[in-house]
Amino acid sequence: MADDDRNMMFASLFRDCYRQLLAYVHLLVRNYADAEDVVQQTSMVLWKKFDEYDPDTSFVAWACSVARFEALNFLKQRRRRRARFSEAFQLKLAEAISGVAVAEVNQRTAALEDCVDKLPESQRELLRRCFGGSESVADVARELGRTTHSVYSSLRNIRHKLFECVEQSTAESDK
Amino acid sequence: MSRLDKTSPEFESLLAAACREDAAIEELQELERMANDSASMRLLVDYMQLDADLQWLIRRQSNVDKCLASLGIEAASGTPLRVEGEEADGMDFAADPGLPAMASDDISLGDDLGSRAKPPALPRPSLAGAWQATADLFYVGGPVFSYTVALVFMCLLLLGFWMHKISPNRSWYLADGTNSTGDRLSSDYNSRGLTDPGESSNDRPAPVFVGRVTGMAAAKWSDEPN
Numbered sequence: 001m002a003d004d005d006r007n008m009m010f011a012s013l014f015r016d017c018y019r020q021l022l023a024y025v026h027l028l029v030r031n032y033a034d035a036e037d038v039v040q041q042t043s044m045v046l047w048k049k050f051d052e053y054d055p056d057t058s059f060v061a062w063a064c065s066v067a068r069f070e071a072l073n074f075l076k077q078r079r080r081r082r083a084r085f086s087e088a089f090q091l092k093l094a095e096a097i098s099g100v101a102v103a104e105v106n107q108r109t110a111a112l113e114d115c116v117d118k119l120p121e122s123q124r125e126l127l128r129r130c131f132g133g134s135e136s137v138a139d140v141a142r143e144l145g146r147t148t149h150s151v152y153s154s155l156r157n158i159r160h161k162l163f164e165c166v167e168q169s170t171a172e173s174d175k
Numbered sequence: 176m177s178r179l180d181k182t183s184p185e186f187e188s189l190l191a192a193a194c195r196e197d198a199a200i201e202e203l204q205e206l207e208r209m210a211n212d213s214a215s216m217r218l219l220v221d222y223m224q225l226d227a228d229l230q231w232l233i234r235r236q237s238n239v240d241k242c243l244a245s246l247g248i249e250a251a252s253g254t255p256l257r258v259e260g261e262e263a264d265g266m267d268f269a270a271d272p273g274l275p276a277m278a279s280d281d282i283s284l285g286d287d288l289g290s291r292a293k294p295p296a297l298p299r300p301s302l303a304g305a306w307q308a309t310a311d312l313f314y315v316g317g318p319v320f321s322y323t324v325a326l327v328f329m330c331l332l333l334l335g336f337w338m339h340k341i342s343p344n345r346s347w348y349l350a351d352g353t354n355s356t357g358d359r360l361s362s363d364y365n366s367r368g369l370t371d372p373g374e375s376s377n378d379r380p381a382p383v384f385v386g387r388v389t390g391m392a393a394a395k396w397s398d399e400p401n
Contacts, residue, residue: 023220023227031196032230083200089207096213096220108221109228116232131230132237137195156191160179163225167177 010050013059014043016102019109024064024097028071028090030082032131038074042067061098068094107173108166115165123158130155178218186215190222 021042026035045066046053053062068090075082085093116124129140130151141151179187189206192198210219 019228019231020224022231023224026227026230027193027223030193030198032227032234035227082196083198083203085203085207089210092216093220096216097224100217100220100224105224108224109232112225112228113232116229127229127233128237131233132240152191152195155194156188159191159194159222159226159229160187162229163179163222164177166225 006050009055010047014046014063017060017063020060020097020100020102020105021063021067024094025067025071027093028068028084029075029080031080033134034074034078034080038067038071041074042070045070058098060102061094064094064098107170111166111169111173112162114169115162118165119158119161123154126151126154127158178214179222182215182218185209186218190219193219193223194226 018039022035022039025038025042026032029035029038042063046063049066053059074080075084084090116127119127126140129135129143130137135143137151137155138148141148144151186206186209189202189209192202193206206219210216
């Protein structure tokens with residue numbers, strides 16, 4: 001395969017699976033900034049080993065298997081003391097994530113963008129504060145004069161509403 | 176009714192816990208136990224995908240806001256997270272009573288379908304905003320100010336070098352006055368301690384004066400016997 005074709009193919013496959021990979025790694029490390037770092041590191045490994053990839057198999061599944069090792073190494077190197085899923089469950093998660101079609105993920109993400117726009121400003125502001133900067137939820141809670149638990153509770157309710165909205169939107173567009 | 180509504184509150188609270196950095200191992204183990212069929216596993220995957228996508232969207236928008244802020248354009252409080260300026264339609268959500276202004280931490284999940292709030296448009300760049308952005312670049316401590324100071328400093332340095340030329344032959348300057356040809360050269364050169372050709376101090380080889388190409392208006396080379 002010519003170098004240009006190889007580059008194009010890798011770029012296309014990686015771009016398509018980026019968000020699924022990010023979601024998977026996020027499940028393993030449970031911190032978004034860490035997940036981004038791990039996915040970046042994973043991308044380099046995938047690129048180095050791209051010759052080993054069999055185009056007849058799922059790229060997402062292959063990427064997830066590499067990402068899992070990168071995530072575990074990351075947690076070990078950075079000495080992050082976080083609870084983890086069992087190894088068997090991590091593999092089941094990778095299988096489940098790679099079983100979702102890229103088109104479906106893209107459709108849900110587009111719907112999510114619309115749904116976030118429909119949130120009241122107060123809720124969007126809370127999302128911005130919790131997810132948009134480098135502050136932890138505990139820091140945000142302190143600044144708002146609330147308990148961490150109550151902020152987590154609000155985030156959970158926001159997620160619930162967004163999930164409902166996404167389900168509704170995708171169901172309507174499927175009709 | 177979404178799949179989340181159909182599931183148990185316990186499962187949903189475990190899903191939310193898995194999004195937290197400080198989730199307990201017991202919570203994850205319980206989640207593993209409950210996600211034992213393909214439907215709940217798929218729900219878990221979709222929920223986690225939503226959480227990751229949500230953070231991705233918010234961060235992307237935060238980066239856009241930072242770019243706008245650097246241009247002096249501040250997004251209004253009601254600015255939608257979407258940058259394309261598309262109008263939202265469909266469901267609206269109730270306000271978040273969990274924020275400080277509200278008394279309770281619970282959020283009403285009821286949708287206020289009757290009062291669709293049109294999201295305010297992104298503020299357009301104004302002349303005042305552009306002027307403010309330009310002024311911000313030039314203020315003391317700003318990037319343009321720093322570059323200007325560095326440029327002036329460099330110019331002064333170059334001007335200093337130009338005014339005080341440094342000869343490549345430093346001994347020409349260092350020679351003492353005893354070997355000088357001050358009586359035969361102009362007074363301008365006496366002070367520089369020129370060494371007479373053929374003569375030398377004991378501890379230093381005799382430098383040969385070959386003259387200078389520039390600045391020699393007062394020298395009369397034709398009168399020199401050597």
